[in-house]
Amino acid sequence: MALHTRRQIIAGAAALAGHGPAVAQSSLGPDRLVLLGTRGGPLVTGPAPTPSASLIVFRGEPYVIDTGYGVTLKLLAAGVPLAALRRVFITHHHSDHNLELGPLLTNAWLAGLRSTVDVYGPPGLNAVLAGWWASQRFDIEARIVDEGRPDPRALAVPHEYGEGLVMQAGQVRVIALRNRHPPVAESYALKFVLPSKTIVFSGDTAYFPPLADFARGADILVHEVLYRPGLDAMVARRPNAERLKASILSHHTPAEDVGRIAAAAQVKTLVLNHFVPGDDPALTAQIWAEAVARTFNGRIVVGHDGLSLPLD
Ligand SMILES: [Zn+2]
Numbered sequence: 001m002a003l004h005t006r007r008q009i010i011a012g013a014a015a016l017a018g019h020g021p022a023v024a025q026s027s028l029g030p031d032r033l034v035l036l037g038t039r040g041g042p043l044v045t046g047p048a049p050t051p052s053a054s055l056i057v058f059r060g061e062p063y064v065i066d067t068g069y070g071v072t073l074k075l076l077a078a079g080v081p082l083a084a085l086r087r088v089f090i091t092h093h094h095s096d097h098n099l100e101l102g103p104l105l106t107n108a109w110l111a112g113l114r115s116t117v118d119v120y121g122p123p124g125l126n127a128v129l130a131g132w133w134a135s136q137r138f139d140i141e142a143r144i145v146d147e148g149r150p151d152p153r154a155l156a157v158p159h160e161y162g163e164g165l166v167m168q169a170g171q172v173r174v175i176a177l178r179n180r181h182p183p184v185a186e187s188y189a190l191k192f193v194l195p196s197k198t199i200v201f202s203g204d205t206a207y208f209p210p211l212a213d214f215a216r217g218a219d220i221l222v223h224e225v226l227y228r229p230g231l232d233a234m235v236a237r238r239p240n241a242e243r244l245k246a247s248i249l250s251h252h253t254p255a256e257d258v259g260r261i262a263a264a265a266q267v268k269t270l271v272l273n274h275f276v277p278g279d280d281p282a283l284t285a286q287i288w289a290e291a292v293a294r295t296f297n298g299r300i301v302v303g304h305d306g307l308s309l310p311l312d
């Protein structure tokens, strides 16, 4: 009897100390959505904001959405050890969304990755990965022999996807909708359906009303956003101003239209992301929120690198 009691005490102490199975499952921390990089476009000018990357942690597993430059360090800052990487989703193959895909996989491998990582992306993904592995062939083969590591080219499993079901694993489903991001034909919005929450990422898109149907009733819509008055100031500093401005206007969504999508979809929370311009200090969170609030009267969260929203 005394032994039984003692065992109970030890079990209780182990759970408190973080050794119990329930605690181990949530070693990545609570279920949450984290914006890792919120800058629209490929420019890197400092540690934040960095180009596109987001994270969902659900029941101890990480889901990485886009791998813009900076994603490795931002994942570490969000409390995700690189060897815990399991699933990565790329919305389209603009470099502000995939530039660090290969380096992230290599960094995870160097951090001790032993499990496979499923990588989902539109057509072109296989070529992106093949090119990366070819560029790293010397290092990979040297370390396999020299350090006894597994072959990272076998650990990363690419899945090229189109519209429809992208992934179903356990209680998580991911569904893709082709959006409108010319000249990129293979560009997608992604919907993550969890048991208690639905989260939709617009990806990069021009105003695209079908997205409202796709996101209908979602708990969280993470939508890209363009602030038109800020665009003139932004392109004025660039040598190819007019061409750049026309290009940006043709494939991104102005703030008022982001609000229209969120209102039509009746989402509970709208999270602004992928800001264009992404580097104008005059554009405060209040300015972004007010621009969207003209057409959406629900909850608006102005994203920033490191923003974390609980999913419970
Ligand atoms: Zn982008």
Ligand SMILES: [Zn+2]
Binding pocket: 092, 094, 181, 204
């Ligand atoms: Zn893009």
